[in-house]
Amino acid sequence: MDVQPFLIDNTWVTGGGEPFVSSNPADGSELAMVGSADAADVDAAVGAAKRALENPAWRDLKPHERARLLHRIGELLDADSENLARLQMRDNGKTLRECRVLVAEAAASFRYFAAVCETFEGELPPPRGDNWPVTVYEPVGVVGAITPWNSPVTLEAQKLAPVLAAGNSIILKPSEVTPLIALEHARIALEAGLPPGVVNVVSGGGDVGRALVGHPGVDMISFTGGTKTGSAIAEEAGRLLKPVMLELGGKSPNIVFADADMAKAVKGAGNGIFSGGGQSCIAGSRIFVDETIMDEFVEGLRAFAQNYRIGPPEDEGTDTGPLASFAHRDRVEEFVEIGRGEGAKVLTGGARPADGVLAKGAYYPATILTGLDNSARICQEEIFGPVAVILPFKGEDDLIEQANDTVYGLAAGVWTSDYRRAWRVARAIRAGTIWINTYKQSAITSPFGGFKQSGLGREKGLQGMRAYMEPKAIYWSMD
Ligand code: NDP
DSSP states (O other), X not given: OOEEOEEETTEEEOOSSOXXXXXXXXXXXEEEEEOOOOXXXXXXXXXXXXXXXXXXXXHTOOHHHHHXXXXXXXXXXXXXXXXXXXXXXXXXOOXXXXXXXXXXXXXXXXXXXXXXXXXXXXXXXXXXXXXXXXXXXXXXOEEEEEOOSSSXXXXXXXXXXXXXXXXXXXXXXXXXXXXXXXXXXXXXXXXXXXXXXXXXXXXXSHHHHHHHHHOTTOOEEEEESOHHHHHHHHHHXXXXXXXXXXXXXXXXXXXXXTXXXXXXXXXXXXXXXXXXXXXXXXXXXXXXXXXXXXXXXXXXXXXXHHTOOBOOTTSTTOSBOOOSOHHHHHXXXXXXXXXXXXXXXXXXXXXXXXXXXXGGTTOOOOEEEESOOTTSHHHHSOOOSSEEEEEEEOHHHHHHHHHHOSSOOSEEEEEOSOHHHHHHHXXXXXXXXXXXXXXXXXXXXXXXXXXXXXXXXXXXXXHHHHTTEEEEEEXXXXX
């Protein structure tokens, strides 16, 4: 198998590291052999990215000219959407249906940030002396972007688009589990006509990420991934006084009050945890249910989970494909065993499929656990799989105390027909995103990120581009 190269300074290179295999979690087959960067490659990428910042072909572009390039990238993503969706499906196991939506979202991110770039303004604050102060926003510089495996096409676009819109250069390090989409992002950047060194992709494992974080030439790190890794990155970045944007893990509460529309709440809670195999930072993994409706809800969710079809990701009838890797499936399985050891009752799921096509892939069924309280390990630690824990609550105060009793603060859902209660609970939960009578909906226009150990900073929204810029105050004497 030929080694697939990555991109530095608009040149494809196979790198000085040991090439690695990317495989299809649906059947374990090898998809590609991918080149890996070593420290010298990271150094070369940083050099290229720094030169790009000084290159008039990039540095001197007016915002509307940068916006045109971003639109072009969006168009190229759209034009190749079916191939990209199939590639992501093969690399990480998400259903083809979901991958098509994700590619469209990635293209939309570029268009949105093109618009933000073109309309972004500086400020003229009122003077307080014989001068006129002007606030301008400048690119932060070379941005190191490190991404996880659960949704490469969108998560990578969510970094590339605002970083480029702000006039920076970028070095993207995708997860070793799903490296292939980042190579497509590199190809598209090249086709769109970005000058050398503006977009660089270095594939490889955690060491490549560490080399980026520790490199003195990288001005900022934007990371999406696990909280433990995020904390290690923040520590190193703190030592170097380097700004970081961190989008980390979650253990989000999805809350069902007694006055909720039961059918909608069951479906919303089910999709909130089982879609995408639960491999989502915002998965509603702790489902809190008013104790007075517990039996009815549990029966509803059990039926939902049992009808949730796992299967080959390209099949139209499949609700969820395999998990992204065999190693991750083993980890999810281990968590369910920890839950059992803690005394959980497994209502449905809880064992990998034993026969047929599914036995060859990294499949794991929708699983529901009950009988634990919120202090159990599986209620506190992120599983990142299709595993829901149902927890009872008694009244709003008890609910808020339990829902906030977590180190995470990424998202929450509230199901109720009382709009006053919805508002009270939405304000009392310490999390970056709250859904009321819906779950997992998102828009590139709204800020996204976490409270507490779910992260630092916000992606998306108007501020999403500003996050990659340095404000500068310039005073003009009027004396
Ligand atoms: P990891 O934290 O393990 O890895 C994320 C990325 O960091 C990968 O590219 C990884 O490389 C790299 N990496 C690993 N160690 C280091 C290090 N010390 N320094 C720099 N880079 C490093 O996360 P996963 O890939 O397992 O992704 C799952 C996690 O991502 C979950 O916790 C999930 O909640 C979180 N996530 C958060 C989102 C959010 O927006 N808040 C969205 C999606 C996911 P490699 O994989 O090659 O080892």
